[in-house]
Amino acid sequence: AQSVTQLGSHVSVSEGALVLLRCNYSSSVPPYLFWYVQYPNQGLQLLLKYTSAATLVKGINGFEAEFKKSETSFHLTKPSAHMSDAAEYFCAVSEGARGGADGLTFGKGTHLIIQP
Amino acid sequence: SQTIHQWPATLVQPVGSPLSLECTVEGTSNPNLYWYRQAAGRGLQLLFYSVGIGQISSEVPQNLSASRPQDRQFILSSKKLLLSDSGFYLCAWSETSGLRRRTYEQYFGPGTRLTVT
Numbered sequence: 001a002q003s004v005t006q007l008g009s010h011v012s013v014s015e016g017a018l019v020l021l022r023c024n025y026s027s028s029v030p031p032y033l034f035w036y037v038q039y040p041n042q043g044l045q046l047l048l049k050y051t052s053a054a055t056l057v058k059g060i061n062g063f064e065a066e067f068k069k070s071e072t073s074f075h076l077t078k079p080s081a082h083m084s085d086a087a088e089y090f091c092a093v094s095e096g097a098r099g100g101a102d103g104l105t106f107g108k109g110t111h112l113i114i115q116p
Numbered sequence: 117s118q119t120i121h122q123w124p125a126t127l128v129q130p131v132g133s134p135l136s137l138e139c140t141v142e143g144t145s146n147p148n149l150y151w152y153r154q155a156a157g158r159g160l161q162l163l164f165y166s167v168g169i170g171q172i173s174s175e176v177p178q179n180l181s182a183s184r185p186q187d188r189q190f191i192l193s194s195k196k197l198l199l200s201d202s203g204f205y206l207c208a209w210s211e212t213s214g215l216r217r218r219t220y221e222q223y224f225g226p227g228t229r230l231t232v233t
Contacts, residue, residue: 043224094220108159
């Protein structure tokens with residue numbers, strides 16, 4: 001069975017500083033991995049996805065994530081935080097066809113706070 | 117391109133009243149459809165998913181039900197709302213298997229904020 005753990009329910013960084021949001025997954029098969037962002041009172045927007053091609057994945061808004069199989073991790077980073085990055089971030093995993101139609105399992109989310 | 121709509125955007129309903137939330141998808145055929153609930157300060161809870169018209173799977177026993185009367189329409193209902201039904205309801209869709217290799221991401225609608233008073 002697949003699962004996701006996001007370390008830190010809240011992360012606070014200064015504007016211009018590095019953003020690092022941690023995600024560890026568990027999967028019995030090579031996984032598909034995703035990061036979503038949610039702004040207040042809005043739906044989830046796909047930031048980036050890993051689908052077994054390049055291990056370093058670039059997404060929208062300057063975010064990227066690196067798939068590390070040995071560490072079962074898929075951490076999200078951005079070199080320089082902007083005030084507009086303040087939001088809730090969700091990591092998700094899918095086992096593909098093996099996971100069935102209800103495929104995605106989400107982490108509990110990390111609230112990113114940007115200090116001016 | 118594909119778009120997903122949800123309405124209403126916000127809803128305030130008294131305890132014991134009925135509920136109907138609607139979700140429609142445009143620009144794709146035979147999608148998988150999903151209803152999630154997000155309670156305040158918590159993650160996403162999958163409520164229902166559907167792989168086709170009239171085919172509904174429930175993830176959590178509860179006061180709610182779902183229906184899929186048309187290929188790209190997904191409805192969440194309740195006969196009598198409870199206080200605990202308050203939350204942010206999200207509809208999502210994903211591609212089904214076809215000629216193109218799937219990557220399994222889901223695409224979300226804008227959500228409906230439900231407050232039961």
